[in-house]
Structures are given as structure tokens and as C-alpha cells.
Amino acid sequence: MPGRRLSKWVVAVPMGVLALVTIYPLVFTANVAMKTRREYILDRFSLTDSLRWDNLVTAWTxxxxxxxxxxxxxxxxxxxxxxxxxxxxxxxxxxxxxxxxxxxxxxxxxxxxxxxxxxxxxxxxxxxxxxxxxxxxxxxxxxxxxxxxxxxxxxxxxxxxxxxxxxxxxxxxxxxxxxxxxxxxxxxxxxxxxxxxxxxxxxxxxxxxxxxxxxxxxxxxxxxxxxxxxxxxxxxxxxxxxxxxxxxxxxxxxxxxxxxxxxxxxxxxxxxxxx
CATH class of the missing domain: 1.10.3720.10 (MetI-like)
Structure with a gap:
């Protein structure tokens, strides 16, 4: 029983890390898209304060x-x-x-x-x-x-x-x-x-x-x-x-x-x- 649990963790941990590595670029891109240029220059890794759709509208139109x-x-x-x-x-x-x-x-x-x-x-x-x-x-x-x-x-x-x-x-x-x-x-x-x-x-x-x-x-x-x-x-x-x-x-x-x-x-x- 302990061996079976260990084998599950051996598979789950690397797959979880892989999922985070895969998802992070998309989350980071979405976060940057909601920032103003000034906010990005001041701190590119911080979370945006609010959802701003101006950049998306500008890119689309x-x-x-x-x-x-x-x-x-x-x-x-x-x-x-x-x-x-x-x-x-x-x-x-x-x-x-x-x-x-x-x-x-x-x-x-x-x-x-x-x-x-x-x-x-x-x-x-x-x-x-x-x-x-x-x-x-x-x-x-x-x-x-x-x-x-x-x-x-x-x-x-x-x-x-x-x-x-x-x-x-x-x-x-x-x-x-x-x-x-x-x-x-x-x-x-x-x-x-x-x-x-x-x-x-x-x-x-x-x-x-x-x-x-x-x-x-x-x-x-x-x-x-x-x-x-x-x-x-x-x-x-x-x-x-x-x-x-x-x-x-x-x-x-x-x-x-x-x-x-x-x-x-x-x-x-x-x-x-x-x-």
C-alpha cells in the first residue's frame, strides 16, 4: 500500500510541475494584457489591479x-x-x-x-x-x-x-x-x-x-x-x-x-x- 501511494506521487508531482510550467506563460500573458504600459514598466510581474479590456479592443480594432x-x-x-x-x-x-x-x-x-x-x-x-x-x-x-x-x-x-x-x-x-x-x-x-x-x-x-x-x-x-x-x-x-x-x-x-x-x-x- 505505501509503495502504491509512493508510485502515484512519483507520477503526480512531475505532471503537476509540467502543468504549472505550461499554464504559467498563458496566465502571465493574460495578466500583462490587462496592464497599462506604465504599470508594466514599473513592475512586469505584479498582478494587475483591475481587468482592463482597452488593450484587447485596441489589438482587435x-x-x-x-x-x-x-x-x-x-x-x-x-x-x-x-x-x-x-x-x-x-x-x-x-x-x-x-x-x-x-x-x-x-x-x-x-x-x-x-x-x-x-x-x-x-x-x-x-x-x-x-x-x-x-x-x-x-x-x-x-x-x-x-x-x-x-x-x-x-x-x-x-x-x-x-x-x-x-x-x-x-x-x-x-x-x-x-x-x-x-x-x-x-x-x-x-x-x-x-x-x-x-x-x-x-x-x-x-x-x-x-x-x-x-x-x-x-x-x-x-x-x-x-x-x-x-x-x-x-x-x-x-x-x-x-x-x-x-x-x-x-x-x-x-x-x-x-x-x-x-x-x-x-x-x-x-x-x-x-x-
């Missing part, structure tokens, strides 16, 4: 965080929808259909997971510039789809492989076409995996800086994370305003993790078990 937020929402929504559509189709084909080159295609998707974006960023930028897609929403959406589609195909293929082939065969015998099987059988049965993969892809796209910075050079088309990064140079002498921008960018991600953590965990382990 005057600095342009509302525009950056809208840009991110448009791009992330279009990217996730496209990724789920293409990924679910490819996952169904690779897991349930037999055609020449299917194994090679799946191995190619696995190989693409190990290619860093920095390796392909220069040729990608040249291709996008030649086609006139730089500084456009479709260009950034295509870049996100190209970067995250192998990951989506891999997870959807792994999940669809857990569905018995007899279900597909029975649907074909009932007169369904391949598209009918995909729409009536595979999409509803793959809804849990689609939700999990969609959340993961949304977080990947939302938190991205490098791809967005490369594809969206103009200030009007910046996404939220790029806009927050640019604030560091513009408002280096106004830390409370900069902290407000960081807080605005962090809140959607934080809420996603708080309310959808089970779906995120299911997405990471999608297809890892049979049955």
Missing part, C-alpha cells in the same frame, strides 16, 4: 487583429474541408479497393511525411509565383493541402482498414456504385476519424507561420499567427498591446484543446487498433 482573424478563418476552413474530402476519398480507395499501384501510392504518402517543408519551400514558391497564386487565398489553401494531405491520407487509410471488407462487398451487391459505397457507407462510418483529423489539421493550419509568411507577403492577407509575429517589431515598446494580440491568437487554440481533447487524442491513435 486598431492593429488589425480582426482582419487577420478573418483571413485565418477563411483559409483554415477551406483547407480543412478540402483535406477531409481528398483524404477520405484516398483513404477509402487505398484501404478497400484493389488497383495497380495502390501500395506504391501509400508508400509515397508515408515518404512525404518525412519531407520537411523547408526542403520544398523554394520550388513551391516559384511554382506559385509562376501561376499567380502568391498572396491569394487559393494559393495558401493549396499549399496547406499539399503539406498536410499525406498525413490525412495516412490516418484515414489506417482507420478505414479497420472496417470489415464484407460491409463494402454487401453494399456493392445491393447495387451501390463505388461512389455510392463511399457516400452512404464509408463517410458515415468514418465520421469519428474525420472529426479527429479535421481538428488536427485545423490546429496545424491555424498555428502555421512559415507557409503563411511565404505565401501571403502583403499585410492585408496575413493570417493571425503571422500578424501576431509582426506585432513583435511594431509594438516592442508597448508590451501590453503585443500581449493582447498573443492572447487573441491563443484563445481559439486553447478552447479547441479544452473542449475537443478526446477527439484530438482519438485522431492521434486512429487506426492503431483493430476492430
Amino acid at each position: 486598431s492593429i488589425g487583429m480582426a482582419r487577420y482573424f478573418a483571413n485565418s478563418l477563411i483559409v483554415v476552413t477551406a483547407s480543412v474541408v478540402t483535406l477531409l474530402l481528398l483524404g477520405s476519398m484516398a483513404g477509402f480507395a487505398l484501404s478497400q479497393l484493389r488497383f495497380r499501384g495502390s501500395k506504391a501510392f501509400f508508400l509515397g504518402c508515408l515518404a512525404a511525411l518525412f519531407i520537411p517543408f523547408q526542403v520544398i519551400m523554394v520550388p513551391l514558391a516559384r511554382v506559385m509565383a509562376d501561376t499567380g497564386l502568391i498572396d491569394t487565398y487559393p494559393g495558401l489553401v493549396l499549399a496547406y493541402v499539399a503539406q498536410f494531405l499525406p498525413f490525412t491520407i495516412f490516418l484515414m487509410t489506417s482507420y478505414y482498414k479497420t472496417i470489415p471488407a464484407e460491409i463494402v462487398d454487401a453494399a456493392r451487391i445491393d447495387g451501390n456504385t463505388v461512389y455510392g459505397v463511399y457516400r452512404r457507407i464509408m463517410l458515415p462510418m468514418g465520421a469519428p476519424a474525420l472529426l479527429s483529423v479535421g481538428i488536427l489539421n485545423a490546429l496545424f493550419c491555424w498555428n502555421d507561420v512559415l507557409i503563411s509568411l511565404l505565401m501571403m507577403p502583403s499585410a492585408d492577407h496575413r493570417t493571425l499567427m503571422v500578424g501576431v509575429t509582426s506585432l513583435r517589431g511594431q509594438y516592442s515598446d508597448d508590451i501590453p498591446t503585443f500581449a493582447s494580440g498573443v492572447l487573441i491568437a491563443a484563445v481559439p487554440v486553447l478552447l479547441t484543446y479544452l473542449f475537443l481533447q478526446r477527439q484530438i487524442a482519438d485522431g492521434v491513435t486512429a487506426g492503431s487498433t483493430k476492430g
Whole structure:
């Protein structure tokens, strides 16, 4: 009994310390965002006396965080929808259909997971510039789809492989076409995996800086994370305003993790078990 209690403390103490280390930066940022510039200069670590929303309002309206937020929402929504559509189709084909080159295609998707974006960023930028897609929403959406589609195909293929082939065969015998099987059988049965993969892809796209910075050079088309990064140079002498921008960018991600953590965990382990 004492040994069991000791083992619990051995796990609980490090996890508690890790939780505090993780939460403290967010609490510190929120506290700074509520201060005036004078209060921050006098004592940056003290707790604010009252909740002041002026910095948040300034960051949302005057600095342009509302525009950056809208840009991110448009791009992330279009990217996730496209990724789920293409990924679910490819996952169904690779897991349930037999055609020449299917194994090679799946191995190619696995190989693409190990290619860093920095390796392909220069040729990608040249291709996008030649086609006139730089500084456009479709260009950034295509870049996100190209970067995250192998990951989506891999997870959807792994999940669809857990569905018995007899279900597909029975649907074909009932007169369904391949598209009918995909729409009536595979999409509803793959809804849990689609939700999990969609959340993961949304977080990947939302938190991205490098791809967005490369594809969206103009200030009007910046996404939220790029806009927050640019604030560091513009408002280096106004830390409370900069902290407000960081807080605005962090809140959607934080809420996603708080309310959808089970779906995120299911997405990471999608297809890892049979049955």
C-alpha cells in the first residue's frame, strides 16, 4: 500500500510541475494584457489591479487583429474541408479497393511525411509565383493541402482498414456504385476519424507561420499567427498591446484543446487498433 501511494506521487508531482510550467506563460500573458504600459514598466510581474479590456479592443480594432482573424478563418476552413474530402476519398480507395499501384501510392504518402517543408519551400514558391497564386487565398489553401494531405491520407487509410471488407462487398451487391459505397457507407462510418483529423489539421493550419509568411507577403492577407509575429517589431515598446494580440491568437487554440481533447487524442491513435 505505501509503495502504491509512493508510485502515484512519483507520477503526480512531475505532471503537476509540467502543468504549472505550461499554464504559467498563458496566465502571465493574460495578466500583462490587462496592464497599462506604465504599470508594466514599473513592475512586469505584479498582478494587475483591475481587468482592463482597452488593450484587447485596441489589438482587435486598431492593429488589425480582426482582419487577420478573418483571413485565418477563411483559409483554415477551406483547407480543412478540402483535406477531409481528398483524404477520405484516398483513404477509402487505398484501404478497400484493389488497383495497380495502390501500395506504391501509400508508400509515397508515408515518404512525404518525412519531407520537411523547408526542403520544398523554394520550388513551391516559384511554382506559385509562376501561376499567380502568391498572396491569394487559393494559393495558401493549396499549399496547406499539399503539406498536410499525406498525413490525412495516412490516418484515414489506417482507420478505414479497420472496417470489415464484407460491409463494402454487401453494399456493392445491393447495387451501390463505388461512389455510392463511399457516400452512404464509408463517410458515415468514418465520421469519428474525420472529426479527429479535421481538428488536427485545423490546429496545424491555424498555428502555421512559415507557409503563411511565404505565401501571403502583403499585410492585408496575413493570417493571425503571422500578424501576431509582426506585432513583435511594431509594438516592442508597448508590451501590453503585443500581449493582447498573443492572447487573441491563443484563445481559439486553447478552447479547441479544452473542449475537443478526446477527439484530438482519438485522431492521434486512429487506426492503431483493430476492430
